[in-house]
Amino acid sequence: xxxxxxxxxxxxxxxxxxxxxxxxxxxxxxxxxxxxxxxxxxxxxxxxxxxxxxxxxxxxxxxxxxxxxxxxxxxxxxxxxxxxxxxxxxxxxx
Numbered sequence: 001x002x003x004x005x006x007x008x009x010x011x012x013x014x015x016x017x018x019x020x021x022x023x024x025x026x027x028x029x030x031x032x033x034x035x036x037x038x039x040x041x042x043x044x045x046x047x048x049x050x051x052x053x054x055x056x057x058x059x060x061x062x063x064x065x066x067x068x069x070x071x072x073x074x075x076x077x078x079x080x081x082x083x084x085x086x087x088x089x090x091x092x093x094x
């Protein structure tokens with residue numbers, strides 16, 4: 001992976017990387033993509049898919065309607081709130 005691609009990905013992720021970090025990231029991503037390429041070459045013919053790596057029973061809860069939590073309880077752990085709503089940092093430009 002070249003530094004231009006790393007620069008583009010960093011921009012999309014809103015990361016600011018130094019030249020040295022771009023160079024290091026390019027090398028690391030190249031090695032990572034090579035590892036995925038090698039995994040794609042593994043012959044898995046006849047290998048049954050396994051939903052979980054460990055044997056365990058999947059359990060769930062029935063989907064039953066329940067009254068909503070009081071707004072005060074929901075907002076109690078919010079870092080910031082206004083007029084009964086969560087305040088979050090702006091991430092997109094209008």
